[in-house]
Every structure is written in structure tokens, then in C-alpha cells.
Amino acid sequence: MGRTSKDKRDVYYRLAKENGWRARSAFKLLQLDEEFQLFKGVTRAVDLCAAPGSWSQVLSQKIGGQGSGQVVAVDLQAMAPLPGVTQIQGDITQLSTAKEIIQHFEGCPADLVVCDGAPDVTGLHDVDEYMQAQLLLAALNIATHVLKPGGCFVAKIFRGRDVTLLYSQLRIFFSSVLCAKPKSSRNSSIEAFAVCQGYDPPEGFKPDLSKPLLDHSYDPDFNQLDGPTRIIVPFVTCGDLSAYDSDRSYPLDLQDGSEYKYTPPTQPPIAPPYQEACVLKKTGRLAKEIRPQDCPISRADALSQPLAAPQRHTQLAPEVWKWGSEPISTPAQCASICPQSCGLGAEILFPASQ
Numbered sequence: 001m002g003r004t005s006k007d008k009r010d011v012y013y014r015l016a017k018e019n020g021w022r023a024r025s026a027f028k029l030l031q032l033d034e035e036f037q038l039f040k041g042v043t044r045a046v047d048l049c050a051a052p053g054s055w056s057q058v059l060s061q062k063i064g065g066q067g068s069g070q071v072v073a074v075d076l077q078a079m080a081p082l083p084g085v086t087q088i089q090g091d092i093t094q095l096s097t098a099k100e101i102i103q104h105f106e107g108c109p110a111d112l113v114v115c116d117g118a119p120d121v122t123g124l125h126d127v128d129e130y131m132q133a134q135l136l137l138a139a140l141n142i143a144t145h146v147l148k149p150g151g152c153f154v155a156k157i158f159r160g161r162d163v164t165l166l167y168s169q170l171r172i173f174f175s176s177v178l179c180a181k182p183k184s185s186r187n188s189s190i191e192a193f194a195v196c197q198g199y200d201p202p203e204g205f206k207p208d209l210s211k212p213l214l215d216h217s218y219d220p221d222f223n224q225l226d227g228p229t230r231i232i233v234p235f236v237t238c239g240d241l242s243a244y245d246s247d248r249s250y251p252l253d254l255q256d257g258s259e260y261k262y263t264p265p266t267q268p269p270i271a272p273p274y275q276e277a278c279v280l281k282k283t284g285r286l287a288k289e290i291r292p293q294d295c296p297i298s299r300a301d302a303l304s305q306p307l308a309a310p311q312r313h314t315q316l317a318p319e320v321w322k323w324g325s326e327p328i329s330t331p332a333q334c335a336s337i338c339p340q341s342c343g344l345g346a347e348i349l350f351p352a353s354q
């Protein structure tokens, strides 16, 4: 696959690099702003789940450029510095992180809290939706501590089965709650953004970090709200109708006949969790399991024990190997016993149990 194939396939990815944004997500916030004028009068903002930092870039340009603006960005992952952005590395669901964020706004509340947080998706939709909802609620909990009355909260939301329960929580705190889908967010994704304007907590509400707004013991039937209690929020697509469709592939723009010039990413993640896996892959040491069904029968028959259960090579130490539970002391022995004749390093499993 060529370096430019993703540029063709994902026009917002390409445009992000060409315009100096760290991620294509920048367009989501820009398109949300086009629709809702999120940045009007904003001088203090919080960017939750900010890495690699394209939303913080947008915020610092839109509000930080005036000199008086303040942006606080928070993420689990380290993020390269940005001018005018204060960074906190931490988990927004943790009390200590929440307290650290709140400290920045004591006596001087924020106008805007945004959260583009996404958990590592598992592919199990219920689990993913639940994790996403928890992130949103952690963000909302922080927002209730730092937002000024009338302030705005924007958060990524998964439009799953239980989403109306989240809307009803949000409606407790904001006079207007909408569900927005920027054109740069793929139609094929259940992602959307809850845009909550007019922060107006119930009378007597005291923000309390020790009480999650919605804890896991909630009654699932509660979500089956109907009649007047059922919350249906307006759904708005944002981004000009002429904006690029994020589900389409576009040819590279080469009208003048010149060769397409590849633009590298603006700011690769500085310490991504997948870094170790990349190094292992480059050095040919990434986990690859040899399944019994992949073994040529003649060689599998020659093994000292039947391959009933999946067996694997395991690197124990640089010179000690195992085939299943049988120790293999040298690469040559490995090559002789291994049905794939993989030899040292061709089929290594990781991590090594020492």
C-alpha cells in the first residue's frame, strides 16, 4: 500500500496534513463551530481527551490568539506542546485529574468544555457504548465544576441504544441539547456530538466529584422512557453541503498535471501505546501464532505431543525457546521441530514469559 493511498481514501486526513492540523478531527470542531458559533465570546476553554491535539490547535487559534484566551488540554497520552495551551496528562475519570483541571478555573470559570474522548474500542458494541458514555459523564462531571452559567459543553457521543438516557442527563444541566453530525464524521460511524448550550444546573445543585452522575447500577428500564419523559433531541448535520463527504474517496488533486506531493503528518503522536508493537513489527518480532491447522500433517505427526490445542513458540530469553511446553535450546532445533521451519525470529510470540 502506497504512502498516498490514505490521502486518496480519506480527504479530511489529507486536508488536515495540508492545513497543518494534527488530526482530521479538527474539521469536526470547525464544522460544529460553523453551525453553532461555539467560539463566540469564549476566552477560557477546556479540551478533554485532547491528544494528539487538533482540537486544542483550533481552540488556541480561535480563542488563544487574542492573548487573553486560556486553553487547558487533558489526555491520558502525552501530547506535543502547543502555544497558549496548558497540558495535563491524566485520566479524566480519575478524581485527581478532575481536581487538577478544576484548580485552573477556580474563581474564573470556563466558557466552553469540549470532549472528543474515545475509549479503545473493543468491537463489542454494548461495551464500547458503555465506556463512551462513562467518558462523557466524567467530562460532564468536570464541566459542572468549571463551566460558567450559560456556558457550553460539546462531547462525542455514540448514538447507541441507551443514548436517550444520556440526553436526559444532559438536559438536566443545559437549556439546549442537540445531537450534531459534522460532515467530516463518517456516516458509517455511530459517532456524533452532543452540543449542549446554556449551562443552567438545577437550583441547589452542588457539583460533587465523588458522585458519578449516572452510576452503573442504574435501572436499564429507566432508559425506556416514553410519553412526556422520553427525551428526543434534534439531530443536526453540520458542515456546508458542498463540504467533502467523509465516506467517499477523492482523487488526488492534480489538475495542472503536476505530481502529487505527499505531506507527512503534522505531529505524529509522541508516545503512542502502539509504539512497542511498531518496534517489534519492524524488527520481525511481533506475535504470530502458528495454529495446528496450519501445520503440514507430516511434520505435525512428528511432534512429540499431539497438537490438540493451539501451540506456539515462545521466546523465554534470547537463547531459550519453547514449542508448546517443550524447551528448544537453539535456533537450529527450533528450525528442525517447527512445522513451518521458521527458524529464529521468523515467528516470534510476544510477550516473552520469563
Ligand SMILES: C[S@@+](CC[C@H](N)C(=O)[O-])C[C@H]1O[C@@H](n2cnc3c(N)ncnc32)[C@H](O)[C@@H]1O
Pocket (backbone or CB within 6 Å): 022, 023, 025, 026, 048, 049, 050, 051, 052, 053, 054, 055, 056, 074, 075, 076, 077, 090, 091, 092, 093, 116, 117, 118, 119, 120, 135
Ligand atoms: C479521538 S482522540 C481525540 C482527538 C483530539 N480531539 C484531536 O483533535 O486531536 C481520543 C482521545 O481520547 C483519549 N482518552 C480516552 N480515554 C481517556 C481518559 N479516560 N482520560 C483522558 N483521555 C482519554 C485518548 O487517549 C485519545 O487521545
